[in-house]
Amino acid sequence: MFQVVETTGAAGGFPYSQGIRAGDFLFISGQGPLDPNTSEIVGKDIREQTRLTLQSVKAIVEAAGLSLSDVVKVTVILADQSLYDDFNEVYRTFFSEPLPCRILMVAGLFDILVEVDVVAYAGEK
Numbered sequence: 001m002f003q004v005v006e007t008t009g010a011a012g013g014f015p016y017s018q019g020i021r022a023g024d025f026l027f028i029s030g031q032g033p034l035d036p037n038t039s040e041i042v043g044k045d046i047r048e049q050t051r052l053t054l055q056s057v058k059a060i061v062e063a064a065g066l067s068l069s070d071v072v073k074v075t076v077i078l079a080d081q082s083l084y085d086d087f088n089e090v091y092r093t094f095f096s097e098p099l100p101c102r103i104l105m106v107a108g109l110f111d112i113l114v115e116v117d118v119v120a121y122a123g124e125k
Helices: 046-063 079-095
Strands: 002-006 021-023 025-029 069-080 101-106 115-119
Touching: 002 079, 002 115, 046 069, 046 079, 046 115, 069 079
Parallel strands: 069 101
Antiparallel strands: 002 021, 021 025, 025 115, 069 115
16 A cells, blocks of 8 residues: 655645655655745746745655655756756755665656756655
8 A cells, every 4th residue: 555645735726745754765746946825837937946945845855754865866957957066066965875766857847947846765654
């Protein structure tokens, strides 16, 4: 069986679950820089958008009783390769050693600059 994880700390109202805990793992849907109350895009630059995106990820992880140190895999999509260094600067304020495994892709993203999804391990909790 699995358990749906939802929080008011991340934008909702979309046709997907914010998170699903399946066995020892937590899977989080792609999060972007959306205001948790209005679901409007927030932030003009990659630093602001990354901060809000990762705050949403953190809120969902914590709603499942975990922390960002339990994250084992991160997928990042950036709107442009030139955003890489600024993204990484903010990313490092959320994740510490040992850093999660990560894939980073560059693709066109509607009107946002970043989208992130994660997998966390909850087996020892």
